[in-house]
Amino acid sequence: MAAGHLKIETAFATLPLQGQSESGDLSLIKRVGKGTLIAVVDGLGHGQQAASAAHAAVGALDRYSREPLIDLVRRCHDALVGLRGVVLGLAYLDPQAATMAWLGVGNVGGVLLRADVGNRPSRITLVPNAGFIGAEQPHPTTRSVPLALGDTVILHSDGIKDGFAESLVLSKSPQEIADFVMTRHAKDNDDALVLVARYAR
Numbered sequence: 001m002a003a004g005h006l007k008i009e010t011a012f013a014t015l016p017l018q019g020q021s022e023s024g025d026l027s028l029i030k031r032v033g034k035g036t037l038i039a040v041v042d043g044l045g046h047g048q049q050a051a052s053a054a055h056a057a058v059g060a061l062d063r064y065s066r067e068p069l070i071d072l073v074r075r076c077h078d079a080l081v082g083l084r085g086v087v088l089g090l091a092y093l094d095p096q097a098a099t100m101a102w103l104g105v106g107n108v109g110g111v112l113l114r115a116d117v118g119n120r121p122s123r124i125t126l127v128p129n130a131g132f133i134g135a136e137q138p139h140p141t142t143r144s145v146p147l148a149l150g151d152t153v154i155l156h157s158d159g160i161k162d163g164f165a166e167s168l169v170l171s172k173s174p175q176e177i178a179d180f181v182m183t184r185h186a187k188d189n190d191d192a193l194v195l196v197a198r199y200a201r
């Protein structure tokens with residue numbers, strides 16, 4: 001293959017709120033077709049009820065993972081009847097097409113960091129829609145972004161402080177980046193989760 005073998009490398013790090021045995025923050029990383037679906041789900045609040053809601057949402061994402069992102073939001077909504085709500089960030093990275101589609105609902109974060117800082121803008125921030133999934137059905141907007149080799153996408157829960165992207169060294173591996181963000185930028189009053197995906201050869 002002239003283009004070489006293109007792939008999506010992924011890693012994550014997570015830490016429950018101190019004193020809680022279960023985290024209300026969960027991730028999904030799944031090969032879907034030729035690409036990779038990634039998700040960060042934060043059940044409202046923390047502890048066991050938050051974890052139950054997050055598990056239900058991740059279960060729905062896993063089960064219906066071949067559907068478009070916007071439909072996955074509805075699947076999560078349907079799976080949360082009788083449970084707490086969740087907020088989430090979702091992205092589908094397609095290494096063949098060199099594109100990423102992503103969306104967010106509620107208080108979650110996402111940033112795309114360009115490997116080549118000459119590629120303007122060098123940083124694209126996920127703009128989530130307001131609200132949460134589980135009450136009124138949200139209708140978030142899916143945005144599509146072109147990817148270049150080495151570009152790194154980070155999704156995270158609100159247990160991670162803003163501003164972490166300034167201090168990242170992009171030559172580090174996705175796992176090193178996830179561990180660094182968790183160690184240096186987790187809040188001490190919430191569950192925390194960070195997921196890193198890189199478009200690589």
Ligand SMILES: [Mn+2]
Pocket residue numbers: 042157158159190191
């Ligand atoms: Mn949270």
